[in-house]
Structures are given as C-alpha cells and as structure tokens.
Amino acid sequence: xxxFTYNQAAMRVIFGVGSLGRLGDETERLGARRALxxxxxxxxxxxxxxxxxLGRLAAGTFTGAxxxxxxxxxxxxxxxxAQLNADCAVAIGGGSTIGLAKAIALExxxxxxxxxxxxxxxxxxxxxxxxxxxxxxxxxxxxxxxKTVIYDPNLTVTMPAKLSGTSxxxxxxxxxxxxxxxxxxxxxxxFAAEGIRALARALPVVVREPKxxxxxxxxxxxxxxxxxxxxxxxxxLHHKLCHTLGGTFNLPHAEVHTVVLPYAAAYNRDAAPxxxxxxxxxxxxxxxxxxxxxxxxxxxxPVALKDIGMPEDGLxxxxxxxxxxxxxxxxxxxxxxxxxxxxxxxxxxxxx
Amino acid sequence: xxxxxxxxxxxRVVFGTDLIATLPNELERLGASRAVVVGTPxxxxxxxxxxxxxxxxxxxxxxxxxxxxxIDVARRAWNIATDLEADACVVIGGGNAIGVAKGIALExxxxxxxxxxxxxxxxxxxxxxxxxDGVKRVGKDMKTLPKVVMYDxxxxxxxxxxxxxxxxxxxxxxCVVGLYAPDxxxxxxxFAAEGIRALARSLPIVVxxxxxxxxxxxxxxxxxxxxxxxxxxxxxxxYKLCHVLGGTFNLGHADVHTVILPHAVAFTHAAAPxxxxxxxxxxxxxxxxxxxxxxxxNIGAPTSLxxxxxxxxxxxxxxxxxxxxxxxxxxxxxADGIRQLIEDAYYGRRPR
Numbered sequence: 001x002x003x004f005t006y007n008q009a010a011m012r013v014i015f016g017v018g019s020l021g022r023l024g025d026e027t028e029r030l031g032a033r034r035a036l037x038x039x040x041x042x043x044x045x046x047x048x049x050x051x052x053x054l055g056r057l058a059a060g061t062f063t064g065a066x067x068x069x070x071x072x073x074x075x076x077x078x079x080x081x082a083q084l085n086a087d088c089a090v091a092i093g094g095g096s097t098i099g100l101a102k103a104i105a106l107e108x109x110x111x112x113x114x115x116x117x118x119x120x121x122x123x124x125x126x127x128x129x130x131x132x133x134x135x136x137x138x139x140x141x142x143x144x145x146x147k148t149v150i151y152d153p154n155l156t157v158t159m160p161a162k163l164s165g166t167s168x169x170x171x172x173x174x175x176x177x178x179x180x181x182x183x184x185x186x187x188x189x190x191f192a193a194e195g196i197r198a199l200a201r202a203l204p205v206v207v208r209e210p211k212x213x214x215x216x217x218x219x220x221x222x223x224x225x226x227x228x229x230x231x232x233x234x235x236x237l238h239h240k241l242c243h244t245l246g247g248t249f250n251l252p253h254a255e256v257h258t259v260v261l262p263y264a265a266a267y268n269r270d271a272a273p274x275x276x277x278x279x280x281x282x283x284x285x286x287x288x289x290x291x292x293x294x295x296x297x298x299x300x301x302p303v304a305l306k307d308i309g310m311p312e313d314g315l316x317x318x319x320x321x322x323x324x325x326x327x328x329x330x331x332x333x334x335x336x337x338x339x340x341x342x343x344x345x346x347x348x349x350x351x352x
Numbered sequence: 353x354x355x356x357x358x359x360x361x362x363x364r365v366v367f368g369t370d371l372i373a374t375l376p377n378e379l380e381r382l383g384a385s386r387a388v389v390v391g392t393p394x395x396x397x398x399x400x401x402x403x404x405x406x407x408x409x410x411x412x413x414x415x416x417x418x419x420x421x422x423i424d425v426a427r428r429a430w431n432i433a434t435d436l437e438a439d440a441c442v443v444i445g446g447g448n449a450i451g452v453a454k455g456i457a458l459e460x461x462x463x464x465x466x467x468x469x470x471x472x473x474x475x476x477x478x479x480x481x482x483x484x485d486g487v488k489r490v491g492k493d494m495k496t497l498p499k500v501v502m503y504d505x506x507x508x509x510x511x512x513x514x515x516x517x518x519x520x521x522x523x524x525x526x527c528v529v530g531l532y533a534p535d536x537x538x539x540x541x542x543f544a545a546e547g548i549r550a551l552a553r554s555l556p557i558v559v560x561x562x563x564x565x566x567x568x569x570x571x572x573x574x575x576x577x578x579x580x581x582x583x584x585x586x587x588x589x590x591y592k593l594c595h596v597l598g599g600t601f602n603l604g605h606a607d608v609h610t611v612i613l614p615h616a617v618a619f620t621h622a623a624a625p626x627x628x629x630x631x632x633x634x635x636x637x638x639x640x641x642x643x644x645x646x647x648x649x650n651i652g653a654p655t656s657l658x659x660x661x662x663x664x665x666x667x668x669x670x671x672x673x674x675x676x677x678x679x680x681x682x683x684x685x686x687a688d689g690i691r692q693l694i695e696d697a698y699y700g701r702r703p704r
Contacts, residue, residue, distance in 0.1 A: 002569040003368045010362040016355025186573065190542050217353040221538065 004185040007232070009126065012148045015221065017213055020115065020152040023050065023090070027057050030111050030147055032088030034059035036081050038100055040066065043093050043117070046155075050092050050115070059084040065093065065100040068131040074103035081108060091146075092155075094118035102128040102144035112146040117155040119167040119219065121174060121227025124149070145231070151224055153216040161207040165299035166254035168203040168219055171226035172196055172295075173257045176265060176288070177236050178229035179275035182328040188232045189278065191225045196282035198222030200291075204298045237329040238264035241338075244322045245310065255308045258301045259348070262293035263341045266351035271331035289351040304348025315342045356537040358584075361478075364500045365576065367569060371467065371504040372402050375442060378500050379409055382463050384440035386411045388433045390453050392445040393417055395469060398507060399444055402467075411436040418448045423484040426455030433460055440465060443498075444507070447472030454480040454496035464498040469507045471519040471571060473526060473579025476501065497583070503576065505568035513559040517653035518606035520555040520571055523578035524548065524647075525590060525609045528617060528640065531627035532682050533585035540584040541630065547577030548634035552647060559651040590616035592679035593694070596670055597662065607660040610653045611697050614645040618703035619693045623683035641703035656700025667694050 012029075014022050027035055035058050039047035044063040051058040062080045066073050077100055081089065091101035092115040099122060101112045106128055114123035126145040129138040159167070175192040178184065199222035205215035241264060242256045266289035269276050276288040285291025293303060302308050319339040327333070344351070364381075366374075379387055387410050391399035396415050403410040414432055418425045433441060433456045443453035444467045451474065453464045458480060466475040478497040481490040511519070527547035530540060551574035557567030590612060598608045618641035621628045628640040637643025645655065654660050671691045678685045696703070 002566070002573055005367075006363075006365045008360055008363040008365075011360050013358040014355070015358065016353065019355055186546070190546055194538075194542055214353070221353060 002186070005183075006185045006187050009142060009145050010147070011145065013151065013224065014148070015151045015224070017153050017217060019150050020050075020053075020155065023113075023115070023150060024054060024057060026148050026150060027054060027088060027090065027113060030088055030113060032111065032113075033057055034084060034086050035088045035090045035113070036084055036086035036104075037061045038065055038077065038089055038091045038097050039063045039093050040096055043097070046092050046117070050090060054090070059086045065097040067096050068136055069096065069099040069103050069129055071130050071132045074100060074130060078104050078107055081110065086110065088113060091115065092117065095120035095122040098122040098146070099129060101146070103130055105144045106141055109143055112144070113148045113150070114146040115150045115152070115155065116220075116223070118159060119156075119164070119171045119223035119226075121171055121223055121230050124224065124227030125231030127231065149224075151220050153213060153220045156216050156220055157211050157213075159210070161210050162301070163254065164210065164219070165203055165207045165301045166258045168199050168206070168223065169258035169261060169296060169299070169301060170254045171223045172199045172292070173238055173242075173261045174226040174230040174235070175199070176261065176275075176279055176292070177238050178233050179278055180236065180268060180272035180330045181233035182236070183233050185233065188229050192229045193278050193282045195222045195225035195229065196279055198225065200283045200295055203295070207299050234328065236327070237267060237331075237333060240327055241318075241322050241342075244318055245305070248318065248321060249310055249314055251305070251308050251310060255302050258296055259303060259305055259308060260345055262289045262296070262303075262351050263345045265289035265292055267337065267341050268330045275330075287351075293350050302348075305342070305346045307348070310346060312346060315339065315346060318342055353538070358537050358539050361494060361497055362499065363497070366500070366502045367573065368502070369504060369506065369565075371502045372398065372405050374502070375402055375405050375465070376407075376409055378465055378502070379406065379440055379442075382440055382465070382499060384463065385409055386436065386438050387440045387442045387465075388436055388438035388456070389413045390429065390441060390443040390445070390449055390456070391415050392449045395444045395449065398467075398469075402442055402444060406442070410442075411438055414452070416452070418452050420483040420488060421448055421451040421455065421481065423482045426452055426482050430456045430459040433462065438462060443467065444469060446470030447474040450474040450498075451480060451482075453498075455482060457496050458493055461495055463500075464496070465500040465502065466498040467502050467504060467507060468572065468575075470511065471508075471516070471523045471575035471578075473523055473575050473582060476576055476579025477582045479582065501576065503569065503572040505565040505572060508568045508572065509563050509565065511558075511562065513562060513652060515606075516558050516562065516571070517555060517648075517651040518604070518610045520551055520558075520575070520651075521610035521613060521648060521653055522606040523575040524551045524644070525613045526578035526581040527551070527574075528613065528631045528644065529588060529590045530581035530585045531630055532620060532624035533588060534680055535585050536627075537584070540581060541627075543577045543580050543584070545630050545634045547574045547581065548631055550574035550577065552635050555647070555651050586680070589620070589679045589681040589685060592674055593670075596673045597657065597694075600670065600673060601662045601666055603657070603660050603662060607654050608657075610648055611655060611657055611660060611700070614641045614648065614703050615693045615697040617641040617644060618696075619689060620681065620683050623681075639703070645702050657694070657698040658700065662698065664698065667691065667698060670694055
C-alpha cells in the first residue's frame with residue numbers, strides 16, 4: 001500500500017523569459033528594502049546590473065563568491081551584510097554564489113532571493129556547504145532554502161554549450177537517483193520523471209543552438225525540478241561515486257556526473273526496475289542506462305573517466321573508498337562489482 | 353514556455369496505516385501540547401481514539417454535525433478551542449469537519465492536523481466557508497491550510513459506493529478542469545494528470561470492494577492532488593454550472609460535479625486541445641469527455657441531471673444564471689452552447 005511522507009517547504013518561483021524584470025516586485029514582496037546582491041568576481045557585471053535595477057531596494061554588492069564557499073569569504077560577506085544593514089540576500093549565479101547566500105542565511109536568517117544562471121539546482125535545496133582549511137562540511141537547515149527563486153532563461157544563454165550539456169546531465173543525475181531514493185515519494189517521482197523528460201528533450205537542442213530560448217527554457221525548467229528532487233529525497237550510489245572521484249582525484253564536478261551516470265543506472269537496473277522503467281520512458285529509450293549514455297554522446301559530452309583526468313591506477317583506490325562506509329543503494333554496494341563499474345566508466349564502454 | 357508563478361506553502365503529508373497512533377509525534381513536531389480534537393458524529397469513535405492516543409496532549413473534543421458549516425457551529429468550536437487554550441486542532445472527518453477546524457484556525461491561528469475521511473480535498477486548500485442566514489460566504493486564508501495532513505486508508509473504508517463514486521468524481525473534476533484553468537502552470541498540470549491517473553484506476557476498485565485499502569489509499573492520493581489543484585489554480589465554467597445547478601435546484605454537490613464534468617469537458621475540448629489530450633491519456637481513453645462518461649458509468653455514479661432530481665423546466669433558468677456573468681472558459685460561452693451542454697447533461701447523453 002501507498003505509504004510515504006512528503007514534506008514541502010514554502011517557496012515562491014517565478015519562471016519565464018524576461019522574469020528578471022520582476023525582481024523589484026519580488027524583493028518588496030519579501031518585505032525587504034535593503035538587498036545585498038551577491039555574485040562571483042566573474043559575474044560582477046550581472047550583480048551590478050541587478051543592483052542598478054533594484055535601485056533604492058539595493059543596499060550594495062558583494063562579488064567575491066568562490067567555489068566550495070571558503071569560511072573566510074562567508075565571514076567577509078556576512079560582515080558586508082551587517083555593515084550595510086542588509087535585510088535580504090539576492091544571489092545571482094550558480095552553486096557558488098547561492099552557496100554563499102546560504103552561508104549568510106545560516107548565521108543571520110536573512111531571506112534569500114535566488115536568480116540561478118546554471119543548472120546546479122542549489123536554489124531548491126536546504127543543503128549548504130562550507131570549506132575550512134581545505135575540508136568541506138555540508139549540512140541541512142531550513143533557513144538556507146531560498147524564499148523566492150527567479151528563473152529567467154535569458155540568464156543561461158551565455159553558458160557555453162559544453163558546460164550546458166554536462167551541467168544538464170548533472171541535473172539529470174539528481175532526477176534519476178531521486179526515482180529510487182530510499183525516501184522516494186510519488187510527488188518527487190513525478191518531478192523527477194518530468195525533469196528527465198525536459199532535460200533529455202532540451203539539452204541536445206541547447207548544445208546545438210545555445211541561443212534557442214524554447215530549449216533554454218525547457219532545460220532550466222528541468223534543472224528546477226531536479227533541484228527540487230535533490231532537496232527532497234536522498235541520493236545513492238551515483239552521488240557517492242562522484243563525490244569520491246571528484247574529491248580524491250580532483251575531477252571536474254559536472255563531467256564526473258555525466259560520465260558515471262549511465263553506469264550507476266546499469267548497476268541499479270535490476271534492483272530498481274520500476275524506477276528504470278519510468279526513467280527509460282522519460283528518456284524515450286528502451287533502457288535507462290543506455291538512454292543516458294546515448295544522450296551524453298548526442299551532447300558531445302565526455303563518456304569516459306580516462307578523458308576527464310582519471311588515472312587508471314586510481315580505480316582500485318576509488319572502488320575501495322566508495323565501498324568503505326555503508327550507505328543506501330537499491331542494489332547492495334559490493335567492491336568487486338563497483339570496481340567493474342569503474343572499469344567500464346574508465347573506458348566509456350556503452351552499458352550492455 | 354510562457355511566464356508563470358508557482359507558490360508552494362509549507363506542508364507535510366503522510367500516507368500510511370494506524371496513523372492515529374502517530375498523532376503525538378506529529379503534534380510534538382509542531383511544538384503543540386494542547387490539542388482540541390474535532391470531528392463529525394459519524395467519526396466519534398475515531399475522535400475518541402485520537403484523544404486517547406494523545407492522552408494529556410488532548411485538552412478536549414468537539415463533535416457536532418455541521419453541513420455547510422453554520423457560522424454558530426464554527427463560533428462554538430472556536431470558543432471552545434479558545435477556552436481550552438488549545439495550541440493545535442486535530443480534525444478527523446470530511447469537508448464539513450475540516451471546515452469547522454478551519455474556522456478555529458482562522459480565529460485563533462493555531463495549526464491544523466487533518467485526517468480526512470472523504471475525498472473532498474478541503475484539507476489541501478486554504479479555502480474556507482461558513483453559512484450565515486442561509487448564505488454561504490467563502491474566503492481564502494493561509495492560516496486555514498492544514499500544516500499536516502495524514503491519510504489513513506482505513507478511515508475511508510466505511511464510505512459506501514454511492515458516496516465514494518461521486519465524491520471521487522468531484523475530485524476528478526478539480527484535476528481535469530484545472531488542466532485548462534487560466535492560471536494553470538506546468539507544475540499544476542503535473543499534479544492534475546497524476547490525480548486523474550490515480551482516481552481513474554482506483555475508483556472502480558473501491559466502488560466494487562469498499563474495504564480494499566490499497567484502492568482507498570490511491571483514491572486519497574488522487575483527492576489530495578485534486579485538493580492541491582484547488583489551491584493552485586482558479587475555477588471556471590464547470591464550477592459555475594455546478595454552483596448554479598446545485599444551489600438553484602438543491603442537487604447533491606458531488607452528484608452535480610459528476611454529471612456535469614463530461615459535458616463541460618466536451619464543451620471545452622476544441623478550445624483546449626492540449627489539456628484535454630493530457631486528460632484523455634491519463635484516463636487511458638481516446639477522448640477525455642467520453643472517457644469520463646464511461647468511468648462514471650463503470651462506477652455506477654449518476655450520469656444525468658434528471659436522475660439526481662432536476663426538473664426539465666429548470667434548464668432555461670440555469671442557462672440564464674450561468675451566463676450572469678459569463679464565467680471563464682477557454683471556449684467563449686453563449687446561451688445556445690450552454691443550453692446544449694445542460695440538455696445533454698440532463699438526459700445523460702454520452703458525449704460525441
């Protein structure tokens with residue numbers, strides 16, 4: 001019988017081409033009058049443009065966001081927020097900038113208005129991370145979940161085709177693992193299937209025609225849903241593998257996700273047949289693992305660990321690390337089988 | 353993809369068994385220790401079980417029949433809640449009992465934990481209504497949206513087929529009609545299609561086998577999605593017709609929704625082809641209107657206004673009232689079209 005618990009956090013989403021124009025109204029709706037606008041140094045111009053458009057509602061900017069949210073930068077941003085007497089953090093950017101907003105919210109309780117420009121999905125999750133002395137610590141807190149998110153696909157057109165492809169596959173990974181999560185629920189399954197459908201349909205167009213706004217819209221819609229899935233249910237083998245490979249061998253985040261996903265799907269195929277059927281349907285493929293692999297090929301994204309900097313002699317260590325601590329996965333995680341999975345992923349062999 | 357806004361409130365939804373026993377945990381989560389337990393007389397047994405499970409966490413009960421929720425019943429309930437210094441309201445019952453709980457929440461601001469026993473969907477909406485001097489006044493306030501909703505299939509096992517069928521079709525109407533609401537979003541349409549699928553597969557089961565708990569849980573799932581639709585999108589022609597016919601000719605609420613739905617959909621079909629296609633697919637039918645009609649037949653629910661007590665002579669008055677003022681409809685409404693619709697519904701003709 002249907003047994004599940006679904007927890008939904010309050011949130012408001014504005015979606016659509018040109019929706020950045022609603023920023024002023026949405027900021028006021030939060031009751032904020034002194035917004036601190038955040039970005040990375042690379043997106044400084046975006047932050048300044050946003051601050052200008054906020055006019056008197058903007059208190060200032062902080063454009064020093066960096067990957068993995070170093071605690072020093074978080075402290076500097078909090079100081080800036082305090083100096084300016086900010087009552088809201090407006091984060092324009094990807095995971096780094098939204099992560100910085102979360103670090104501010106965690107300590108101060110300031111509401112976050114997020115304006116994502118990538119497919120990372122952080123804006124939909126209560127998960128935060130901070131890096132101190134090279135060690136990243138993550139946690140969950142309802143306070144860090146943005147109150148309002150504005151998705152304006154216009155802001156994603158400058159994302160390079162290649163990055164769009166791998167970032168989109170990273171989003172697709174959240175959907176796939178959400179389908180067979182330990183605490184899966186039908187609503188997140190709906191979101192996950194819709195997310196896969198949208199991404200699988202849109203990404204090939206996005207990488208071919210990065211300025212196609214219909215495809216950009218659909219891809220960002222898929223990224224939104226994937227973020228919601230990530231924020232709601234737990235992840236499994238795929239995420240553990242990517243975390244291990246990325247952290248230990250310093251492989252690029254989105255690329256690792258792109259390469260590993262078909263093999264994680266193949267590994268779990270028989271242990272989660274219902275989920276795979278839903279995923280295959282959403283991919284319009286006969287088999288989820290193969291469908292994901294073929295999608296990566298169509299995106300001209302990497303399909304082999306050897307092509308993204310993984311040393312072959314690291315595979316044993318990776319298998320050992322990824323199986324050291326037990327965690328949930330539909331199919332039991334066994335070292336030999338994981339070693340084989342990594343071997344296949346290393347060479348980029350299409351899953352059988 | 354056109355621009356849209358999507359707003360979700362904080363909510364916790366639990367599907368499971370023996371949920372009355374988990375009430376103490378749920379109240380603790382809310383930080384409440386003085387619950388008033390509300391229910392209809394037919395649920396007295398469950399109300400007492402809930403009060404017993406809560407022990408000292410329950411400060412009193414309120415068990416009173418409240419069809420259409422007379423304002424004096426609502427007042428009595430909130431006076432009792434206030435006198436008892438209740439800090440939460442647990443309600444076990446259908447739309448009327450939940451309506452009484454909403455009256456308490458509206459006046460006192462205390463959170464509602466709802467355990468529905470019917471398919472009204474009221475537990476998923478912030479809409480309340482009270483009847484004073486024979487006039488029903490309806491409003492919307494987020495305070496009245498239950499914070500926790502717990503669906504225990506056993507609580508609906510006693511609903512007879514002649515109630516389950518129309519009540520389930522009433523929920524079906526929220527989903528189907530919501531697909532072409534003026535403010536439908538991709539997310540509301542995901543909910544709608546899922547609700548249609550769940551109700552279409554489960555209503556025939558619970559009508560044939562009322563004690564089938566899998567089926568009961570599935571109908572609850574559909575009616576929760578349907579209630580969520582009422583929260584997310586606004587109403588249109590179908591509701592106006594049902595309101596006019598039900599109010600003027602004193603026909604049963606769920607019965608009118610059941611009879612009108614296939615004809616309202618047939619009327620709209622050509623003007624909202626995308627929406628009706630989604631509905632048809634979710635119903636597993638070639639045509640949405642026919643699929644709905646056949647489902648109603650299959651579950652033995654009424655198909656004609658004649659059989660639920662309307663007189664032939666009332667049609668002209670119903671046409672006039674429906675058009676004063678004309679409701680929202682994807683297909684423009686005119687007297688001839690509406691007359692034809694009501695006539696078809698009056699005789700229970702299968703839509704062509």
